[in-house]
Amino acid sequence: MSRRDYHGIVVTTPVTVPYVRYSTHGPHRFLAQALDSLLQGSGLAKEAIDGLTVSSFSLAPDTAVGMTQHLGVSPRWLDHIPMGGASGVVALRRAARAVQSGDADVVACLAGDTNRVDSFRLMLGSFSQFAQDATYPYGSGGPNAMFAFITAHYMREFGATREDFGKLCVAQRANALRFPHAMFRKPLTLDEYLGARVIADPIHLFDCVMPCAGADAFLVMTEDRARAAGIPYARVLGAIERHNAFADDPIMFRGGWLLDRDDLYAQTGVGPDAMDFVQTYDDYPVIVMIQLEDLGFCEKGEAAAFVRRHTFTHDGSFPSNTSGGQLSAGQAGASGGFLGMVEAIRQLTGAAGERAVTDARFGLVSGFGMVTYDRCLCTGAVVLGAA
Amino acid sequence: MTMPFMRPPKKNPILRTRVPTLPPWTRSRVALGLTAAAAVGRFELQSCDDCGTVQYPPRESCHQCLSIALRWSPESGEGQLLSETRLHHSNDLFFRERLPWRLGLVQLASGPTLMVHLHGDVPAAPCAVRVGARLDRAGQAVLIAFPAEETPHMADDPQLREMTCDPRHRKVLVTDGKTAVGQALVRALAKAGADLVWVGEAEPWKKSPGLDALSDLPCVTRVPLDLTDERSVLQLAGELGGKVDILVNNAEVHRPFGISARRGTEAARAEMDVNYFGLLRLAQGFGPAMRARGADGQAGATAWVNLLSVYALSNFPPHGTYSASKAAALSAAQCLRAEMRAGGIRVVNVFPGPIDDEWNQTLPPPKLSAEGVASAIVRALRDGVEDVFPGDVAQEWFERWRESPKTLERELAQGGT
Structure with a gap:
């Protein structure tokens, strides 16, 4: 049986609950603000939301189930999506199918986390059983060391340099200066990037995201419903996900996108060349490069040369992470997996303000989540089109 | 290239002693x-x-x-x-x-x-x-x-x-210098580069030629220590407790026979008094200070070694009361290990088979030499091992015990070794 496409499904109402470095509030508060913003932004009544997905690290012991009572909603379709940086893409896929099948009419996809002063450190040791048993005892206290391995290996194998990574970080900071919710408000120069203190060689300070608190959300519904309600929307043209790909690679240098990109572009009907912007998942810049390769923008090992050819700014060549990405906007836990999605919807619905990519018609959003041991396990991507 | 570990400078007693911290400890059961x-x-x-x-x-x-x-x-x-x-x-x-x-x-x-x-x-x-x-x-x-x-x-x-307990440039207390094993230990530790070896001596009026011979080693100091006497233990702990980096408790009483071959409980009581209660007295005297010094410089307190016996795993009826006292000591050592963990102090349990001494006279070879036990202990400290089964007999017993404790018990009851 051939797979059904996503025709007729749209995403709308990108919202961001402004990020803060630390918060004493629970994640429920940020998620509630996200839902409230969705209702205000769409003009829909709370009762119209009959489907809900929730992504959050700090929500435990609650899940999406507990959130329904917190929020006072009674959806007829519910999903908890604990997939970190892949949450946005995966939530969209789940919600799109629910709407297509009639299990729900309007799905609210929420992601948010709080960040207490000590909560990041406390989360690291209990992130996964493999992390607890096989990485946390080695002292890195988080993914820095693992991505240092991946980065050092990638640099050695493919000739990427710190200047290449720095170019991405500097370009994203330039984009962030035009995104009102970005945590980093000062320009970043390449010299500042190169001179930053070392965290886990070759990872330096500006290669790392800053944990913070906040939330992002969007709605999924049919195109007919969005048009009838007068809600600006972007079309879902194609979407892929994959988990634990290339498990036999001794060290990560490629991701699941490579297995599914042909499928993605076949669904979409246009190839990578047609993309007007790309929102990659940027937990560390090396992963951006791997995505550029695996999603077909350049060949394996050629991302560094690709980076040297483009500007990555919203107004330059190959606009990428136009709201600054997590490296400059901050990483509000699972919200990091939504950041690119809400930005892509903004770009395609004319809501990107002064960082708008001119005449954007097609945008790609990529997700990457969950380092349970030595690599990220969840990959996904979606192509959105303007109405 | 690793630089050889040089003697750390003498500690300034006015400066604060660093509180021991531990790397993350939690593991799943399967791990x-x-x-x-x-x-x-x-x-x-x-x-x-x-x-x-x-x-x-x-x-x-x-x-x-x-x-x-x-x-x-x-x-x-x-x-x-x-x-x-x-x-x-x-x-x-x-x-x-x-x-x-x-x-x-x-x-x-x-x-x-x-x-x-x-x-x-x-x-x-x-x-x-x-x-x-x-x-x-x-x-x-x-x-x-x-x-x-x-x-x-x-x-x-x-x-x-950070994962080993090398004796080099450390100060060691050996609790009994009157036995052959104790003397071999002192020599092995001196050779391994220990800065100072205190050697415990109970009843010093009884001459011990082997111990006298050790006094020639420049790093050796004889100290009065009687594990059956709480006051003796506490007095020495008061003097040395804050300095001992490695404690090797080799003191033991060993008498042959099981339950019915000897009337009364005198011998069994003497065994328990040293092998079990002696360990408790030592642990109460020296444990807390050592635990507090687990991160005291580059050569701070690091290990506590108990000389047990492979008979601690399963009773060897011809040496039945001795086995029981060593089983009691093993249990106490597990408790001590749990308590010393907070300071990062490793509790090393040594389970030799029969040692070639007067109390194992009637047991057939292979038997362990005192030097063999001593070098196994130094090796365990250097490798950071926590349970040591020196010698062929101990290795074999350990494997049999791991495979089936009940089978080993039956074999031993039938007079098998």
Whole structure:
């Protein structure tokens, strides 16, 4: 049986609950603000939301189930999506199918986390059983060391340099200066990037995201419903996900996108060349490069040369992470997996303000989540089109 | 190239003693298999009985064929260093105090990818390495990659030293200098580079020529110590307690026979008084100060060694009351191990088979020499091993006991050894 496409499904109402470095509030508060913003932004009544997905690290012991009572909603379709940086893409896929099948009419996809002063450190040791048993005892206290391995290996194998990574970080900071919710408000120069203190060689300070608190959300519904309600929307043209790909690679240098990109572009009907912007998942810049390769923008090992050819700014060549990405906007836990999605919807619905990519018609959003041991396990991507 | 570990400068007594911190301790139950092997000096990984896959991190089932028939099997540790990093930042207190810290990612020849501590002599990636399992300061197994070939002063690598208890430049108390094992221990520790060896001497009016001979060693100091006398223990602890880096409790009373061959409980009581209560008295006297000094400089307090017996595992009826006292001591040592963990002090239990001394006169060989026991203890300290079974007899008993404690009990009841 051939797979059904996503025709007729749209995403709308990108919202961001402004990020803060630390918060004493629970994640429920940020998620509630996200839902409230969705209702205000769409003009829909709370009762119209009959489907809900929730992504959050700090929500435990609650899940999406507990959130329904917190929020006072009674959806007829519910999903908890604990997939970190892949949450946005995966939530969209789940919600799109629910709407297509009639299990729900309007799905609210929420992601948010709080960040207490000590909560990041406390989360690291209990992130996964493999992390607890096989990485946390080695002292890195988080993914820095693992991505240092991946980065050092990638640099050695493919000739990427710190200047290449720095170019991405500097370009994203330039984009962030035009995104009102970005945590980093000062320009970043390449010299500042190169001179930053070392965290886990070759990872330096500006290669790392800053944990913070906040939330992002969007709605999924049919195109007919969005048009009838007068809600600006972007079309879902194609979407892929994959988990634990290339498990036999001794060290990560490629991701699941490579297995599914042909499928993605076949669904979409246009190839990578047609993309007007790309929102990659940027937990560390090396992963951006791997995505550029695996999603077909350049060949394996050629991302560094690709980076040297483009500007990555919203107004330059190959606009990428136009709201600054997590490296400059901050990483509000699972919200990091939504950041690119809400930005892509903004770009395609004319809501990107002064960082708008001119005449954007097609945008790609990529997700990457969950380092349970030595690599990220969840990959996904979606192509959105303007109405 | 590792620099040889030089004698640390004398401690300024006015300065604050660093409070011991531990690396992360929590493990899943299945991951403790790695610790169980490392505790006896082995590196074992899960391998699948059905398809032969070797896997890591430990799991509840084979990730290839989903079989649950997993076995912890010896692993050569040969592999390739794929990538490395040097941590300059950590959220963990233990590592924060020890930065920078070198880590590596290794693919074993047998398949799995491992995150490892990286010995300083391992060259830049990619290169061949040999991975081993060690107990860290928290007493849990971690993996460390060594250079494929031996290098000079390998044991002095600062990261490796956090996983071992090398006697070099440390101050050691040996609780009984009157036995052959005690004297061999003093010699072995002196040879291993201990700065100071205090040698306990009970009833000093009874002359001991072997002990007198040790007094020629410049690092040796004889101290009065009678484990049956709480006052004696506490007095010595008051004098030395804050200085002892390694305590080796080798004092023991050993009388043959089981329950019915000798009337009364005098001999059994004497055994318990030294072998069990003596350990308790020592632990109460010396334990707290040692535990507080677990991070006291580069050669701070590090290990507590108990000379037990392989008879502690299962009673050897011809030496029945002695076996019982050693079983009691083993149980107390497990309690001590749990309590000393907070200071990162390793409790090493030594389970020799019969030692070639007067109390084992009627047992057939093979029997352990005193020197053999002593060198096994020094080796255990250097390797950071926690349970030691020196000699062929002990090794064999240990295997039989692991396989089936009940079978071993029956064999011993039938007079088998």
